[in-house]
Amino acid sequence: xxxxxxxxxxxxxxxxxxxxxxxxxxxxxxxxxxxxxxxxxxxxxxxxxxxxxxxxxxxxxxxxxxxxxxxxxxxxxxxxxxxxxxxxxxxxxxxxxxxxxxx
Amino acid sequence: xxxxxxxxxxxxxxxxxxxxxxxxxxxxxxxxxxxxxxxxxxxxxxxxxxxxxxxxxxxxxxxxxxxxxxxxxxxxxxxxxxxxxxxxxxxxxxxxxxxxxxx
DNA sequence: ATCGTCCATCGTCAATCGACGATGAAGTGT
DNA sequence: ACACTTCATCGTCGATTGACGATGGACGAT
Numbered sequence: 521x522x523x524x525x526x527x528x529x530x531x532x533x534x535x536x537x538x539x540x541x542x543x544x545x546x547x548x549x550x551x552x553x554x555x556x557x558x559x560x561x562x563x564x565x566x567x568x569x570x571x572x573x574x575x576x577x578x579x580x581x582x583x584x585x586x587x588x589x590x591x592x593x594x595x596x597x598x599x600x601x602x603x604x605x606x607x608x609x610x611x612x613x614x615x616x617x618x619x620x621x622x623x
Numbered sequence: 624x625x626x627x628x629x630x631x632x633x634x635x636x637x638x639x640x641x642x643x644x645x646x647x648x649x650x651x652x653x654x655x656x657x658x659x660x661x662x663x664x665x666x667x668x669x670x671x672x673x674x675x676x677x678x679x680x681x682x683x684x685x686x687x688x689x690x691x692x693x694x695x696x697x698x699x700x701x702x703x704x705x706x707x708x709x710x711x712x713x714x715x716x717x718x719x720x721x722x723x724x725x726x
Numbered sequence: 727a728t729c730g731t732c733c734a735t736c737g738t739c740a741a742t743c744g745a746c747g748a749t750g751a752a753g754t755g756t
Numbered sequence: 757a758c759a760c761t762t763c764a765t766c767g768t769c770g771a772t773t774g775a776c777g778a779t780g781g782a783c784g785a786t
Contacts, residue, residue: 532652549635
């Protein structure tokens with residue numbers, strides 16, 4: 521029998537993409553921890569984070585890169601060090617995306 | 624100089640773990656799409672989802688398994704088919720975890 | 727100019743993910 | 757018993773992730 525394609529068979533839309541992107545950034549416990557550290561302002565400098573975490577410096581830098589790529593964290597160079605801080609607006613937007621799931 | 628370990632150097636705690644788990648389940652756009660389809664009650668049966676998505680049946684089943692493992696979706700066997708539905712309480716808990724990030 | 731510090735990046739490796747076809751288990755209908 | 761449907765699982769493959777040591781670039785101090 522010939523099957524007629526009645527449905528759109530559509531993939532995820534832009535909002536799904538955005539939520540998935542943000543979720544992916546939070547999909548690792550250590551990144552959640554790092555984001556909470558930044559939100560608590562306990563530490564903003566990469567070296568300080570390395571001291572507080574059981575990870576090598578390169579690994580922390582990688583996680584920060586992921587969080588920054590997702591827009592959840594901003595980083596400004598301050599002399600030889602880099603000062604990171606959580607982007608509360610971006611976090612709020614992500615919360616909004618998740619909250620909008622239930623319409 | 625002898626460095627004294629003053630900080631706890633602690634990894635993520637239980638809440639970080641839980642949030643990361645949920646986020647990981649949503650870390651793929653197609654899973655977000657599927658969860659929204661289930662929330663909208665457009666389709667609850669796996670075959671129906673396959674019809675609405677540009678994915679093979681095995682792939683949809685895999686994504687459903689991930690969502691179910693994360694507790695965001697429940698599935699009950701109904702004769703030869705399986706009826707899936709979104710767990711709104713679990714989703715609300717995840718929203719709460721994300722919302723609690725900003726304290 | 728030469729250190730030493732701080733950080734990003736590179737290269738590598740094992741592990742995991744995402745997608746699929748193929749197979750099989752469980753149920754329904756004849 | 758047999759065929760058919762529906763779905764989960766297996767096995768495979770390429771791609772991505774997460775972790776690390778090593779390297780190098782940028783800056784501050786001597």
